[in-house]
Amino acid sequence: MEGGEEVIDSVKKIVSAGIPVMGHLGLTPQSIYKFGTYVVRATSDDEAEQLVRDAQLLQDAGCFAIVLEKIPAQLAERVAKQLAIPMIGIGAGPGVDGQVLVMHDMLGINQEFSPRFLRHYARLHDVAKSAFESYIADVKSASFPSSDESY
Numbered sequence: 001m002e003g004g005e006e007v008i009d010s011v012k013k014i015v016s017a018g019i020p021v022m023g024h025l026g027l028t029p030q031s032i033y034k035f036g037t038y039v040v041r042a043t044s045d046d047e048a049e050q051l052v053r054d055a056q057l058l059q060d061a062g063c064f065a066i067v068l069e070k071i072p073a074q075l076a077e078r079v080a081k082q083l084a085i086p087m088i089g090i091g092a093g094p095g096v097d098g099q100v101l102v103m104h105d106m107l108g109i110n111q112e113f114s115p116r117f118l119r120h121y122a123r124l125h126d127v128a129k130s131a132f133e134s135y136i137a138d139v140k141s142a143s144f145p146s147s148d149e150s151y
Contacts, residue, residue: 001063002028004054008061015062023058025051026092027070042071055079055087067100068092070117091117 001007001014002024014021026041042051051071058066065086068076073093080087080096089096101118104110108123138144 011061021063023063023066059083
């Protein structure tokens with residue numbers, strides 16, 4: 001669940017209903033229109049301190065873990081050391097308890113998105129594009145499906 005202090009009542013209600021909640025602080029993509037940009041979050045002292053407070057509030061409300069996205073590495077490490085629940089980083093440096101990358105990004109399927117924290121482990125965009133082009137050509141030429149691929 002994205003947000004801190006402003007969503008605490010909702011987090012408490014969801015947790016009290018027996019539904020696990022993972023918090024999400026820093027860059028919150030579903031709330032991007034609130035910020036208007038994808039820049040690194042919590043770079044000012046005020047915003048950093050608010051993030052620390054929000055993380056503590058989320059833990060106290062019952063979150064089982066928190067995603068820290070696109071925040072300074074030192075801040076992420078500080079939060080990870082202060083709280084008992086796991087901190088999962090995405091663009092938050094190595095000082096957290098775990099890391100996440102979006103599969104389509106790390107496999108190189110999405111070509112339009114390349115933030116600094118993204119490491120490509122494959123370049124599947126071209127492979128997928130070639131496969132789609134072959135499929136389209138086969139359908140247009142009526143070679144797919146063949147009689148062997150039909151019932």
